[in-house]
Amino acid sequence: MTELLFGMLHIADATLRVATPLVLAAFAGLWCERAGVVDIGLEGKMLAGAFFAAAVAAMTGSPWTGLLAGVAAGVALALVHGFACITHGGNQVVSGMAINILVAGLAPSLAFAWFRQGGQTPPLPGSARLPAVDLPGPLADSVPVLGPVYDVLLDGNNVLVWLALALVPVTAYALERTRFGLRLRAVGENPAAVDTAGLSVAGLRYRALLLTGVLTGIAGAYLSIGHGAGFVRDMTAGKGYLALAALIFGKWRPWPTLAACLLFALTDAVQIRLQGVDLPLIGTVPVQFIQMLPYVLTVLLLAGFVGRAVAPRAAGVPYVKER
Amino acid sequence: MVNLAAAFALSGLVILAIGENPIDVLGLMVREALGYPEAIGYTLYFTTNYIFTGLAVAVAFHCGLFNIGGEGQAYIGGLGAGLAGLVLFGWPWPAVALAGVVLAALFGAGWAFIPGWLQARRGSHIVITTIMFNFIAAAVMTWLLVDVLIKPGQQSPESRAFPPESWLPTVDRVLAGMGVTVAPSPLNLSFLLALAACVAVWLFIWHTPGGYELRTVGRNDRAAVYAGIRPGRAVIVAMLVSGALAGLVGVNEILGAQHRLILNFTNGVGFVGIAVALMGRNHPAGIVPAALLFGVLAQGGANISFDFPAVNRELVMVIQGLVILLAGALENLFRPSIEAALRRRRRDDDDGAVPAGEGRA
Numbered sequence: 287m288t289e290l291l292f293g294m295l296h297i298a299d300a301t302l303r304v305a306t307p308l309v310l311a312a313f314a315g316l317w318c319e320r321a322g323v324v325d326i327g328l329e330g331k332m333l334a335g336a337f338f339a340a341a342v343a344a345m346t347g348s349p350w351t352g353l354l355a356g357v358a359a360g361v362a363l364a365l366v367h368g369f370a371c372i373t374h375g376g377n378q379v380v381s382g383m384a385i386n387i388l389v390a391g392l393a394p395s396l397a398f399a400w401f402r403q404g405g406q407t408p409p410l411p412g413s414a415r416l417p418a419v420d421l422p423g424p425l426a427d428s429v430p431v432l433g434p435v436y437d438v439l440l441d442g443n444n445v446l447v448w449l450a451l452a453l454v455p456v457t458a459y460a461l462e463r464t465r466f467g468l469r470l471r472a473v474g475e476n477p478a479a480v481d482t483a484g485l486s487v488a489g490l491r492y493r494a495l496l497l498t499g500v501l502t503g504i505a506g507a508y509l510s511i512g513h514g515a516g517f518v519r520d521m522t523a524g525k526g527y528l529a530l531a532a533l534i535f536g537k538w539r540p541w542p543t544l545a546a547c548l549l550f551a552l553t554d555a556v557q558i559r560l561q562g563v564d565l566p567l568i569g570t571v572p573v574q575f576i577q578m579l580p581y582v583l584t585v586l587l588l589a590g591f592v593g594r595a596v597a598p599r600a601a602g603v604p605y606v607k608e609r
Numbered sequence: 610m611v612n613l614a615a616a617f618a619l620s621g622l623v624i625l626a627i628g629e630n631p632i633d634v635l636g637l638m639v640r641e642a643l644g645y646p647e648a649i650g651y652t653l654y655f656t657t658n659y660i661f662t663g664l665a666v667a668v669a670f671h672c673g674l675f676n677i678g679g680e681g682q683a684y685i686g687g688l689g690a691g692l693a694g695l696v697l698f699g700w701p702w703p704a705v706a707l708a709g710v711v712l713a714a715l716f717g718a719g720w721a722f723i724p725g726w727l728q729a730r731r732g733s734h735i736v737i738t739t740i741m742f743n744f745i746a747a748a749v750m751t752w753l754l755v756d757v758l759i760k761p762g763q764q765s766p767e768s769r770a771f772p773p774e775s776w777l778p779t780v781d782r783v784l785a786g787m788g789v790t791v792a793p794s795p796l797n798l799s800f801l802l803a804l805a806a807c808v809a810v811w812l813f814i815w816h817t818p819g820g821y822e823l824r825t826v827g828r829n830d831r832a833a834v835y836a837g838i839r840p841g842r843a844v845i846v847a848m849l850v851s852g853a854l855a856g857l858v859g860v861n862e863i864l865g866a867q868h869r870l871i872l873n874f875t876n877g878v879g880f881v882g883i884a885v886a887l888m889g890r891n892h893p894a895g896i897v898p899a900a901l902l903f904g905v906l907a908q909g910g911a912n913i914s915f916d917f918p919a920v921n922r923e924l925v926m927v928i929q930g931l932v933i934l935l936a937g938a939l940e941n942l943f944r945p946s947i948e949a950a951l952r953r954r955r956r957d958d959d960d961g962a963v964p965a966g967e968g969r970a
Contacts, residue, residue, distance in 0.1 A: 326677075326736065370938035379675050379736050380887070381938030384930050387880055391926025392623065398921045399627035527740055534737060572756055578748035581741040588733035597734070 295438040297555050302439070302447060303513060305551035307332070307505045309450040311529035312543050313457055314501035319538060320461065321494035322474035322600040327367055327382035328502055329526025330389035334359040335506020337393035340407040340517035341400065343414045353416065353507045360503025364495040372491050375604035394519050407517040416512040418442045446508040458540035470494055474598035477605040487605045531584040538598060550580040611943045613888065616931040623927050629917050637916055638909030648908060650780065650794025656904030657861045660803040662882025663900050664810050665854035667891035671814055672847035673827035678724060678739030679855040680879025681746030682717040686856020688750065689716030690863040691870035694771040705775040709864045710802065710857065717856015718849045720746060725848025729841035754872055768870040777865040797865035806854060807893035813850070823847050855879060884929045887937040903929070
């Protein structure tokens with residue numbers, strides 16, 4: 287019984303760790319897509335965040351400076367996206383794709399040139415990584431059931447795990463209940479109306495993109511200096527696209543998006559444990575089928591076979607003020 | 610043109626940031642790509658792939674669709690080519706090549722059909738579905754190569770190698786048969802197939818009713834409906850053609866160069882296709898030189914690291930990214946200033962010719 291409980295708790299803990307960068311990146315996408323800017327460049331911004339965070343942490347030895355550098359990289363790329371899509375009305379998908387390819391080349395090139403270690407940063411010592419939050423004392427012995435939950439699931443998580451969890455209610459509140467959130471959603475649904483009300487469409491969209499940049503930078507930093515210890519080539523490995531899938535699967539709403547991130551992370555955590563295991567009735571499931579599950583689910587959802595996902599109406603359309 | 614120059618100028622800045630002289634690096638890239646016969650063969654072999662994916666992206670663009678799934682379609686197309694090689698094991702090359710071309714195109718088209726159908730009939734966004742299908746293709750191929758098609762009794766996930774008599778002949782062997790000696794390279798007959806595909810795409814897009822319907826839907830699908838065109842059908846046709854073109858990468862790679870099915874042979878060709886199509890303005894006559902440029906970058910980029918230890922081959926992706934950004938997303942960046950400059954010059958000319966310049970807008 288205790289063994290089963292601990293097994294489940296470890297899966298839950300692994301899920302939480304895998305879900306953190308997904309949540310950060312998916313909410314990054316949520317902010318800008320609700321404002322009407324499609325961003326398939328989440329992957330690239332995350333990778334840039336991961337690289338610059340690790341590089342600066344390796345040079346300065348301070349994880350916080352590293353985090354700041356990661357955020358700066360995310361914001362800089364978000365501004366490039368904004369400059370292309372908002373200021374110049376360029377194609378948002380093309381711009382996002384360009385950022386992805388650019389960073390996929392830039393990060394290993396710079397890593398190669400700066401550190402001469404085959405496209406990665408040197409491994410970071412513990413002091414140059416973002417700390418885990420240690421809660422007081424193990425409680426497993428004194429408190430039944432909740433004690434192990436506390437020890438395994440809650441204790442010893444990276445600070446960014448908590449930040450990601452805090453992000454969900456804050457986003458939900460800001461989007462639904464604040465003036466800024468309302469205006470942002472309006473800009474994503476009907477920018478002309480917002481313009482008529484005397485608000486700047488471009489300004490609101492730029493602000494949304496700033497949030498996107500910050501969050502993708504943090505997501506990248508989590509990978510390289512929180513969860514990992516240094517930047518390695520292709521570190522994001524499609525997590526930006528997976529976050530995009532989670533955002534769509536969550537129908538562009540905060541709480542369902544969180545649920546989608548947790549679901550996708552759970553498939554990842556379970557997949558490692560299911561390798562070569564015989565399941566009753568189905569036999570061994572090849573790992574690859576579990577890996578592709580999130581993508582298949584998203585396609586099915588988009589096709590309207592599982593519920594219906596409706597994007598913000600003005601998403602992807604550059605806004606041109608009428609003359 | 611100005612945008613391209615800006616993209617290369619920015620790339621030069623990146624090389625400077627790495628600590629090398631950009632002119633030396635780019636010069637060596639060109640020399641490594643075009644300086645000697647073997648290099649030219651390799652360059653054209655990469656160019657072949659980029660022509661296929663560039664055309665694939667362009668055909669979809671003409672219908673207003675952004676096909677990011679070239680990567681997955683090429684991967685699955687390679688499966689088709691590989692199955693031709695495995696099923697017709699040991700057959701002479703013309704039979705294998707014919708079956709390979711047909712199967713690669715069919716498989717690629719099939720993989721593109723699903724997102725196309727979903728867009729046309731269920732309204733799901735093609736960009737997202739094609740991204741998802743890239744990942745699904747990668748997972749399916751890994752599974753097939755690890756569990757199903759793997760050569761028995763070996764560890765690395767790849768299929769049996771095809772016997773040399775079913776290989777698609779390389780250009781050096783064909784020319785040797787005609788008495789001309791050129792340096793051996795993986796450049797093979799699919800290069801000619803790529804050039805033929807350019808002509809076929811040009812004919813299809815601009816000289817057939819199907820191509821006309823496709824372009825009309827791409828311009829304005831509501832107007833297309835009034836013209837009696839069914840947009841859904843045009844979307845599906847565009848994606849089928851696009852996927853088939855991307856799938857043909859598999860012929861070049863699997864039958865022409867690798868001679869067996871391996872993992873990740875596509876190596877980003879689908880994404881380079883986006884840059885090629887944008888640079889080539891979605892026209893075959895522009896796509897061929899654009900593909901050649903990226904072929905030069907791919908071949909030159911692979912070889913510069915010997916001479917410049919601080920530079921590695923991923924630098925080429927930086928240039929690709931900047932080209933897509935500046936030629937695609939920021940295409941309007943310099944337009945106002947260039948237009949203003951042209952207008953100013955014209956006005957100067959007019960002032961010279963017609964004394965009383967009537968206030969023109």
